[in-house]
Amino acid sequence: MFPRETTIHDIARELNVSASTVSRALKDHPAISPKTREVIKAKAHEMGYRSNALASGLRTRKSSTLGVIVPRLNSYFMSTVLAGMEKAAVEAGYHLIIMQSFEMEEKEKENIRLLFNHRVDGLMVSTTSPASDPDYFEPFFKKNIPVIFFDRTPNNQEKYNCVTIDNKRAGYQLTRHLLKNNRKKILHVTGNKKIEVYRQRLEGYKLALHEKNLAFDPTLVWETGLGVDDGKQIAEKILKMPALPDAIFVANDTCAIAIMHHLQAQGIKIPEKIQITGFNNDPFSAFAKPALTTVNYPGEIMGKVTANSLIHLINTKHVEERPFHHILDFELLIRESTMNQA
Amino acid sequence: MFPRETTIHDIARELNVSASTVSRALKDHPAISPKTREVIKAKAHEMGYRSNALASGLRTRKSSTLGVIVPRLNSYFMSTVLAGMEKAAVEAGYHLIIMQSFEMEEKEKENIRLLFNHRVDGLMVSTTSPASDPDYFEPFFKKNIPVIFFDRTPNNQEKYNCVTIDNKRAGYQLTRHLLKNNRKKILHVTGNKKIEVYRQRLEGYKLALHEKNLAFDPTLVWETGLGVDDGKQIAEKILKMPALPDAIFVANDTCAIAIMHHLQAQGIKIPEKIQITGFNNDPFSAFAKPALTTVNYPGEIMGKVTANSLIHLINTKHVEERPFHHILDFELLIRESTMNQA
DNA sequence: TTGTATGCGTTATCAG
DNA sequence: CTGATAACGCATACAA
Numbered sequence: 001m002f003p004r005e006t007t008i009h010d011i012a013r014e015l016n017v018s019a020s021t022v023s024r025a026l027k028d029h030p031a032i033s034p035k036t037r038e039v040i041k042a043k044a045h046e047m048g049y050r051s052n053a054l055a056s057g058l059r060t061r062k063s064s065t066l067g068v069i070v071p072r073l074n075s076y077f078m079s080t081v082l083a084g085m086e087k088a089a090v091e092a093g094y095h096l097i098i099m100q101s102f103e104m105e106e107k108e109k110e111n112i113r114l115l116f117n118h119r120v121d122g123l124m125v126s127t128t129s130p131a132s133d134p135d136y137f138e139p140f141f142k143k144n145i146p147v148i149f150f151d152r153t154p155n156n157q158e159k160y161n162c163v164t165i166d167n168k169r170a171g172y173q174l175t176r177h178l179l180k181n182n183r184k185k186i187l188h189v190t191g192n193k194k195i196e197v198y199r200q201r202l203e204g205y206k207l208a209l210h211e212k213n214l215a216f217d218p219t220l221v222w223e224t225g226l227g228v229d230d231g232k233q234i235a236e237k238i239l240k241m242p243a244l245p246d247a248i249f250v251a252n253d254t255c256a257i258a259i260m261h262h263l264q265a266q267g268i269k270i271p272e273k274i275q276i277t278g279f280n281n282d283p284f285s286a287f288a289k290p291a292l293t294t295v296n297y298p299g300e301i302m303g304k305v306t307a308n309s310l311i312h313l314i315n316t317k318h319v320e321e322r323p324f325h326h327i328l329d330f331e332l333l334i335r336e337s338t339m340n341q342a
Numbered sequence: 343m344f345p346r347e348t349t350i351h352d353i354a355r356e357l358n359v360s361a362s363t364v365s366r367a368l369k370d371h372p373a374i375s376p377k378t379r380e381v382i383k384a385k386a387h388e389m390g391y392r393s394n395a396l397a398s399g400l401r402t403r404k405s406s407t408l409g410v411i412v413p414r415l416n417s418y419f420m421s422t423v424l425a426g427m428e429k430a431a432v433e434a435g436y437h438l439i440i441m442q443s444f445e446m447e448e449k450e451k452e453n454i455r456l457l458f459n460h461r462v463d464g465l466m467v468s469t470t471s472p473a474s475d476p477d478y479f480e481p482f483f484k485k486n487i488p489v490i491f492f493d494r495t496p497n498n499q500e501k502y503n504c505v506t507i508d509n510k511r512a513g514y515q516l517t518r519h520l521l522k523n524n525r526k527k528i529l530h531v532t533g534n535k536k537i538e539v540y541r542q543r544l545e546g547y548k549l550a551l552h553e554k555n556l557a558f559d560p561t562l563v564w565e566t567g568l569g570v571d572d573g574k575q576i577a578e579k580i581l582k583m584p585a586l587p588d589a590i591f592v593a594n595d596t597c598a599i600a601i602m603h604h605l606q607a608q609g610i611k612i613p614e615k616i617q618i619t620g621f622n623n624d625p626f627s628a629f630a631k632p633a634l635t636t637v638n639y640p641g642e643i644m645g646k647v648t649a650n651s652l653i654h655l656i657n658t659k660h661v662e663e664r665p666f667h668h669i670l671d672f673e674l675l676i677r678e679s680t681m682n683q684a
Numbered sequence: 685t686t687g688t689a690t691g692c693g694t695t696a697t698c699a700g
Numbered sequence: 701c702t703g704a705t706a707a708c709g710c711a712t713a714c715a716a
Contacts, residue, residue, distance in 0.1 A: 005485075007709055018687045023711060031685060050481070053460045054405060055709035058396040058692050065439075073425040074642075076418055083415040086442050090453075095460060097407075097437045100428050111432075118395045118437060139392070143347075228625055254625065261629045283570055283596065284626035287603040300416075349693055360703045365695060373701060397693035400708050 006047045015043055026051070057119065066310060067115035067123045068098045069108060071152070075254070077280050077299050078126075081150070084303025085124065092311045094121070101128040109136045116140065122310040126152040130194030146313035150306040153196050161313070161323045163306045165330040167197050170295045171204025173332045174249055174277045177293060179212050181336075183247035183275055188221045189234055189259070190251040201251055201279070226251060231258020239266055246274060253278035253285045253294055260288065271336055281333060291335035298328055348389045357385055368393070399461065408652060409457035409465045410440045411450060413494070417596070419622045419641050420468075423492070426645025427466065434653045436463070443470040451478045458482065464652040468494040472536030488655035492648040495538050503655070503665045505648045507672040509539050512637045513546025515674045516591055516619045519635060521554050523678075525589035525617055530563045531576055531601065532593040543593055543621070568593060573600020581608055588616060595620035595627045595636055602630065613678055623675060633677035640670055 008022040015022070017036065025032045025040040026049075057063045066089055070078055082098065089096050097120060101108035108128045115123060116139050123140060127149060134154055140147050150163040157164075178186050188205050191198040206216050222237075224230040234255070238244065250256035256278035260270055268274055271290055278285055278294040285292040305326055350364040357364075359378065367374045367382035399405045408431055412420055424440065431438050439462060443450035450470045457465060458481050465482060469491060476496055482489050492505040499506075520528050530547050533540040548558050564579075566572040576597070580586065592598035598620035602612050610616055613632055620627055620636040627634040647668055 005709085008711095009709080019709090020688080020711075021686055023709095024686085027711090033685060036685085048481070050455075050459050052400070052709050054396050054399040055692090056711075058394070058400050058694090058708090059710050059712085061692075063396060073428060074418070074421040076416070076421070079416040079418070079421040082440070083442065086415060086440065090441065090456075095439045095441070095456070098424070098428065098440050099432065099437070100425065113392075114432075114437070117392050139390070257626065257629050282626075284599065284624075284629070287599050287626075288629065289631045347693085350695095351693080361693090362695075362704080363702055365693095366702085369695095375701060378701085394693050397708090398695075400710090401693080401695045403708075 005052070006049045007052070008049075011040065011043050011047060011049060014047070015040060061119075062121055063119040064093060065095045065097055065118065065120050066307065067111075067118070067120035068096055069101055069111045069115070069123070069125045069127075070098070071101050071103050071126060071128045073098070073100050076282050077252075077297060080299030081126075081303040081306075084300035084305075085307040086303075088304045088307035088311070092308075094307075094311065103128050105129040112136055112140075116145075121145065122314050123147045124306050124310055125149050127154060127195075128152075130155065130192060130196070146310055148306055148310050148313075150302055151197060155194075155196055155199075157196065157325060159323060161309070161325070163302055163309065163326045163328065164197070165295075165297060165302075165328050167200035168204040168207070170279070170330050170332070171201035171249070172208045173204070174279070174293070174295065175205045175208035176211075177332070177334060178247040178249060178275060178277060179208060179214075181247070181271075181275055184214070185243070185245045186220065186247040186249055187238070187245040188249045188251075189226075189255060190221060190223060191226045193221075193223055198251055205249060220245065224255065226255040228254060228258045231255045232262050235259050235262030235266070238263065239268075244268075244274065248274060248276045250276065251279050253280045253282040253292060256292055256294075257282075257284065257288050260292070275336070281331075285333075286335065293335045294333050296331040296333050298330065302328055347394070348391045349394070350391075353382065353385050353389060353391060356389070357382060403461075404463055405461040406435060407437045407439055407460065407462050408649065409453075409460070409462035410438055411443055411453045411457070411465070411467045411469075412440070413443050413445050413468060413470045415440070415442050418624050419594075419639060422641030423468075423645040423648075426642035426647075427649040428645075430646045430649035430653070434650075436649075436653065445470050447471040454478055454482075458487075463487065464656050465489045466648050466652055467491050469496060469537075470494075472497065472534060472538075488652055490648055490652050490655070492644055493539060497536075497538055497541075499538065499667060501665060503651070503667070505644055505651065505668040505670065506539070507637075507639060507644075507670050509542035510546040510549070512621070512672050512674070513543035513591070514550045515546070516621070516635070516637065517547045517550035518553075519674070519676060520589040520591060520617055520619060521550060521556075523589070523613075523617055526556070527585070527587045528562065528589040528591055529580070529587040530591045530593075531568075531597060532563060532565055533568045535563075535565055540593055547591060562587065566597070568597040570596060570600045573597045574604050577601050577604030577608070580605065581610075586610075586616065590616060590618045592618065593621050595622045595624040595634060598634055598636075599624075599626065599630050602634070617678070623673075627675075628677065635677045636675050638673035638675050640672065644670055 008019045012019040012022045022040050025037040086096050099111040137147055148161040153162045193199055209216050256276055260276050278292045281294050281296040285294045350361045354361045354364045364382050367379040428438050441453040479489055490503040495504045496502055535541055551558050598618055602618050606612055620634045623636050623638040627636045
């Protein structure tokens, strides 16, 4: 019904050359004379030729495709990461296949399997699973297909290629900021503590407390989903506390803003009564009232660095000796305009 | 260096059957006896067999891959759309290749070309280009590879498959809401007017004015990039107006909130002095102070509907008679708690 | 500089 | 129900 695709053979026939010559000419192989190369290219264009990536991939064992697995697509932070990845990937001639794990380990495994079958040339993962040893990446490791974890990494980072920020230091600085403002009872609202990013932030929080000789109180660490709805529940729970905290260190902006909103709705003065900090520098954090102190998480750069590192690994055939760990710079954004410094 | 991949031939050899039998067994072909099917599947599993999507795609002329082109990845709305698409696609056995056009027509064309070469089975596009007749989709049309536009469609929607909301009606309702609040001078801050979504919203705005016998003043329609930075500039420009508007209908939440923020910083009372409405229902719009009246744009559903429609087109071999146009429901979210109704 | 021959792994066709 | 064979479109080793 639809005319067969024009192939290099069709071009070859038209020009009375061989298919290999056409193949070579089209990819600027040096062994082809400039003249014939131009002729072939012109003809190819004229005939509306399109290279068949599938055939090419089958032959070269390369799909020119990178796989990405993220817990969820719909967060601002994640989209900036993906934006950076897409740009870097396309510039290097790769496509991006993006999949969601929806915070389910089973789904993550399935995605890994599917991307493996799809013969991606490399894989970038922000892991759902806190598992200390994700052996379901074995097929990739065995075939030496590079895998890089970004943002949410497995627990033993030294075994894997990772791109992160120093979450511990960030957590430390945020907590320190609150302590400087004479806050004594700091609630820490965080995500799944088995996940490295959240564990690190908690470590930073503890360190800052320790430095000030303040006792760490485990009942002040609340594990949640960090979503908008969680924020509302947290606020309600806070209001029921016998003694309110005087500060809250929330592990992302979304939830921080939701908490703030609901506390304010109940008449709590922010930041006078309770000071709040977030994490991620969502665009709205600067517009919250009061503006939210947060950590600028360089999403686009993280995406770019991850993708470029992956492509580098793909291109360097020889096995890298040991995994690398890129730690990107973050930025503490202090936004309180009129705070009493201690 | 790395052991060759196990193929159906390897399995066939081990079991003394033919490769075709293995191939059939693995995809549950009815003509294979249940017994041998199970034996083959077990062996395949044992040998760590993985189907090669490239080879399969080359043979069947199907890549099991859907292409997506969007102007930018990093907006909340777009990520919800993609989240919906990814889910629907994976459920139907497809992968998603996502590309950005960065609001550049050239980039969009290049992406179309790349995805065509990559042999995607279908294409979903939120177009960058306001061009009335995007002939660079011709390769797809010619080969009868389905293309669906979502959100941002070409101008002559009747010629293409589209999934949208009724932007005109939404714009109309928002404007009407402002008029009901006795607003007389409504500034409309919008995106590129050549783009259908923005044109439609403007049409709705005009209609509402017309209905109230208010003259349409073209100088009250400002075209911008609708980003955070644009918001600041707009605010500054507003403050320089000889007579301030008493309402602003902004074509997205991000920009609306930015404008609101900067006007408030200059002492303008919102909504008393100037009432503002947004568009998209970004999660933060509910937390803005005051909360932003907006239109709930069903991103995830849009993604799901678009992907499912595309897959349907792929599966129905016969050419559809005419393009379809799915118009999704939106929801006007009125958020002003204490407004004086006219 | 170009051509020939072969194979990448799978599936469709046809035969048995 | 199963097997043999060819073909999908391209790229490469080798030959010329």
